[in-house]
Structure formats: C-alpha cells, structure tokens
Amino acid sequence: YHLAKYTTIEKIINFSGNIFINRGLKQKNIVATSSLIFIVSKKKPTKLHKIEIINYEKNNKISDSLKDIRKRKNCNTKKILQNILLKKLSNWNFIKFNKTDIKIINAYNRLDSFDFYRLEALSNLHFKSIFYFDKGLVFPKDKIGIKNMKVIDFFFLPIKNKNKYRLETNEKIIEKIYIRLPKGAQGIKVFQKKYKIIWRYMNPKRFYFSETNIMLNHNYIVISSDCKNEMLYLLSLLNSQIFIYIFQKLFKVENEKSWQIGIKAVKEFGRIPKINNFNKHIKSKIIEITQELLDCETKTLADFVDLNDIMIQKFDNIEVDGNDLILYKKNKKYKLKIRSNVELIKNKISELAEISLQSLKDFEIIDFKKINELKNHIDNLIFALYFKIKIQKDEIDNSENVKNLCKKNKFYKIVSK
Numbered sequence: 122y123h124l125a126k127y128t129t130i131e132k133i134i135n136f137s138g139n140i141f142i143n144r145g146l147k148q149k150n151i152v153a154t155s156s157l158i159f160i161v162s163k164k165k166p167t168k169l170h171k172i173e174i175i176n177y178e179k180n181n182k183i184s185d186s187l188k189d190i191r192k193r194k195n196c197n198t199k200k201i202l203q204n205i206l207l208k209k210l211s212n213w214n215f216i217k218f219n220k221t222d223i224k225i226i227n228a229y230n231r232l233d234s235f236d237f238y239r240l241e242a243l244s245n246l247h248f249k250s251i252f253y254f255d256k257g258l259v260f261p262k263d264k265i266g267i268k269n270m271k272v273i274d275f276f277f278l279p280i281k282n283k284n285k286y287r288l289e290t291n292e293k294i295i296e297k298i299y300i301r302l303p304k305g306a307q308g309i310k311v312f313q314k315k316y317k318i319i320w321r322y323m324n325p326k327r328f329y330f331s332e333t334n335i336m337l338n339h340n341y342i343v344i345s346s347d348c349k350n351e352m353l354y355l356l357s358l359l360n361s362q363i364f365i366y367i368f369q370k371l372f373k374v375e376n377e378k379s380w381q382i383g384i385k386a387v388k389e390f391g392r393i394p395k396i397n398n399f400n401k402h403i404k405s406k407i408i409e410i411t412q413e414l415l416d417c418e419t420k421t422l423a424d425f426v427d428l429n430d431i432m433i434q435k436f437d438n439i440e441v442d443g444n445d446l447i448l449y450k451k452n453k454k455y456k457l458k459i460r461s462n463v464e465l466i467k468n469k470i471s472e473l474a475e476i477s478l479q480s481l482k483d484f485e486i487i488d489f490k491k492i493n494e495l496k497n498h499i500d501n502l503i504f505a506l507y508f509k510i511k512i513q514k515d516e517i518d519n520s521e522n523v524k525n526l527c528k529k530n531k532f533y534k535i536v537s538k
Contacts, residue, residue: 124159125206129166134158134175134190135217137375155374171200174216211389214371222370225532229367229507232392238344238355239388250348253311254384256303256322257337264299268292276300276312276336279319281329284489286360287418288319288331295336303339312336314345316352318359325382328359330415342384353411354404358393360496361503366536367392394506406517407502414495422484425466426457436476441467448476462488494520500537501527508532 124130136156177186179195189195201216209215218226237243238252245251265278274297277290302308317331322342330352337343346352358364371390373380396404422428426446438449444463448455459466465488473484498520504527505512516522527533 122207122210124161125203125210127165129162129164129170130159130172130203130206131162132158132160132173132175133216134160134177136186137176137178137217155377166203168204170203172203172206174199174201176217212371214374218370221532221535225535226367226370228532229363229392232507233395235388235391235393237393238346238351244346248348248351250346250351251314252344252346252348252351253307253314254344254388255307255311255342256384257339257341257343258306258309258312259301259303259339260295260299260336265293265295268294272296274298276334279329279331279333279335279337283326285418285487286327286330286356287415288329288333288335290333290335300336311343311345315347316345316349318344318352318356320359320382322383323381324379328356330356342382350408353408353415357407357411357499358503359387359391362500363504363507363536364391366538394503396506399511400506400509402514402517403502403506403512407499407506410495410499410502414492414499417492417495418487420486420488421482422466422486423482425460425462425486426481428457428478428482431455431457431478434478436478439470439473439476439481441470446470462486498523504530504533504536 134157175190175193176197177190177195178197179186179189181189181195197219206213215223215226235254237247239254241251266272266275268275268277272294275294276297278293278295279288279290282289297309300309312335315332317335319329319331319337319341320327322340332349344352344355368382368386368390369380372382372386394400394404431448433448433450433455436448436450440447440449441459441463442456444459446457446459446466448457466486469484469486473480501520501523502512502517504510505523508527508530510526510530512523512526516526
C-alpha cells in the first residue's frame with residue numbers, strides 16, 4: 122500500500138528464473154527464491170504515471186542478470202498504470218501476466234463470487250442451506266485413540282489417498298473433549314454438517330470429499346454443508362482445470378517450492394459460473410457425473426461378482442477364465458460370473474495378499490481409467506459454463522462432442538495444459 126500510494130515506482134524487475142545459482146561445495150546447486158527489485162522515487166505518483174515492468178526469464182548469476190536487464194536482453198517488458206497496483210493490493214502477481222492470461226482472468230473475474238455460498242443470507246436464498254468455510258481445529262496427537270464401545274462423542278481422523286477424491290477413515294479417532302477451538306474458529310458445528318470438501322492449506326494437490334464424521338487439524342481447510350448437490354458441484358469446480366489455472370497464476374511463484382490456497386483466497390478470488398435456464402442442465406450433469414466418479418472409488422469385487430452363496434472362508438487359488446472368476450479349494454473349483462470390468466479384475470487379482478472370502482468381498486476394484494475419463498468430461502462441462510459455450514441437452518452425454526465444442530474456444534488449449 123505504501124509503495125503504491127506514497128512513492129513513484131519507476132520500475133519493477135521480476136526474476137522468473139533463478140539468480141542464486143552455482144552454490145554449494147561443488148558450485149552446482151540452485152537456491153530457489155522469488156526475487157523482485159523496486160526502483161522508486163520518494164514522491165507521490167501522478168494519476169497517469171506508468172511503471173515499467175521488466176520480467177527477466179533466464180537462470181543467470183546476479184551480475185550477469187543485471188547486465189542483461191540494462192540491455193533489456195532476455196526480458197519481457199511492458200508498462201502499467203501505477204494506480205492499478207493500488208486497486209489490486211491483494212495480489213500483484215498480475216504484473217507477470219501476458220495478454221492472454223489477463224483476458225482469461227478478466228473473463229473469470231466477471232462471474233459470481235463465492236459469497237453465494239459463504240454468506241448465509243445468499244446461501245439460504247439460493248440453496249436453502251448454510252455453507253461453512255473454516256480451518257481445522259486443534260487437538261493433541263497423544264490423545265488420538267482407537268474406536269471402541271466406551272467412546273461415544275468422537276470424530277474419525279481422515280486418511281488421504283493421493284489417487285482418490287474421496288477421503289477414507291480407519292479406526293483412529295479423536296474424542297470431542299480433547300478438541301480446542303483456535304481464535305476465530307466457528308466451532309464444532311462446522312464438522313457436524315454431513316458433507317465436507319477438504320484441502321491442505323500448504324501445497325494442495327487436490328480437493329477431497331467426505332460424508333463421514335471426521336475432524337481435521339489446523340493445517341487443513343474445510344467447506345461443510347448439508348446440501349449434497351451443491352457440495353458435489355463445488356468439489357468439481359475447485360478441482361477443475363480452470364480453477365487450478367487461475368489460482369496457480371495468482372498464487373504460485375515460479376521458483377518457490379511451496380504455495381498456499383487459504384480461505385481468504387477462495388473467498389476473494391474464487392468465482393462460480395452464472396447459472397440460468399440455458400445452462401442449468403450442464404450444472405445438473407456435472408453433479409451427476411461427480412457422484413458417479415466418487416462411486417467408482419468405493420467399488421469392491423463384490424460389486425462385480427456375486428459372492429453371497431459362497432460358504433467357504435479360504436481358498437487355495439484364484440484366476441479369471443473368460444468372463445468367470447474361478448476359486449479353487451483342494452479338488453473343487455467354484456465358477457462365478459463377472460458382470461463387468463473383466464480385464465480390470467483379471468489384472469487386479471494378482472494383488473490379493475490372501476484369498477479369503479472376506480478379503481474378496483472387501484477387495485477394491487477401482488477403474489482409474491474411467492475416473493480419468495469422467496474427470497475430463499466434468500472439466501470440459503465446467504469450461505463450457507465458465508466461457509458460455511452452448512451445449513444442448515442431447516449433446517451433453519457425449520464427452521468427445523463436448524470436448525470438441527470447448528476446443529473451439531481460444532482459451533481451451535491454454536487452460537487444459
């Protein structure tokens with residue numbers, strides 16, 4: 122604020138490459154840093170004062186970098202009005218954006234904010250539900266226990282699987298009496314809502330979904346609500362290519378190893394598509410496919426093979442023959458019809474640690490290829506919502522057709538990287 126308001130900024134030099142190179146004993150290490158140089162005069166700027174933005178793009182030692190910059194070598198340069206910096210105090214990453222980035226982000230920014238969910242008056246009006254945005258709470262690690270009959274008031278602790286969108290749990294719990302509310306927290310009520318979207322504040326890999334009674338520590342952020350459809354929709358918006366593209370542009374610095382997405386960032390910079398009678402069928406389809414994607418992550422062998430009539434508890438061997446699952450016990454074999462996904466099951470059964478009836482019933486059969494196809498379809502439908510691409514009701518199930526319609530938009534290739 123002080124720089125933008127009370128000084129005249131002549132130049133801002135940004136280093137996209139590394140300038141601390143050839144370090145360490147062998148002079149081969151690179152120190153990851155994000156560096157800026159401000160050249161300012163101690164006087165208030167005029168209304169029309171423009172700043173020269175110099176983006177230096179090469180990995181080079183400092184002395185050579187400065188020589189290049191003086192000659193404007195290996196640089197991208199442009200000029201912006203200084204009063205823009207004052208209007209956009211929350212985030213100055215835009216000084217590095219090229220013209221296409223600016224057009225995409227400007228189109229994104231014209232849409233509705235997350236206030237539709239965050240503000241109770243608006244969420245009740247539009248969705249007849251409350252949505253809480255909060256961080257995880259505080260509890261001592263030495264109080265983490267195992268679920269038993271004596272414990273009544275508790276929360277499960279989630280397990281993340283980097284390949285899944287749904288959070289899992291085991292027997293680990295934290296009792297409510299050991300949970301402490303940090304300053305500013307909205308309370309236990311946040312975690313008493315049925316549906317939750319969770320992500321890690323630092324270096325988020327993806328946004329996860331849970332409909333289990335879970336508790337998170339303060340390194341995680343949660344959105345919770347009892348409105349399932351809107352939570353499924355939000356989950357896909359937050360995991361979408363367009364959201365990740367925008368937020369990496371705004372909050373990721375090239376040479377930094379870490380980046381963050383906090384509550385304030387989502388509240389202030391998150392945008393949701395405007396829904397009307399012409400595109401509401403697209404939103405409904407996104408919700409439907411998101412549920413299908415999450416359902417794929419809960420499939421076990423029992424969903425593909427009828428094991429109800431099997432009474433034997435342990436087997437000697439197992440194989441797939443044609444469309445049948447064959448179980449061997451001594452001199453007998455039991456043939457069971459595989460309803461679908463024969464090749465997937467054939468490839469997966471080699472991972473069985475033991476061949477017992479219970480392990481067969483619980484054995485995960487997750488079709489990650491299908492999940493990726495569903496995710497791509499969802500991303501394309503979300504892209505269509507954000508950039509107002511018309512998709513008729515009779516076209517919406519054809520993922521390849523939806524993709525081709527989206528590809529006609531000039532921003533598609535950039536965002537889908």
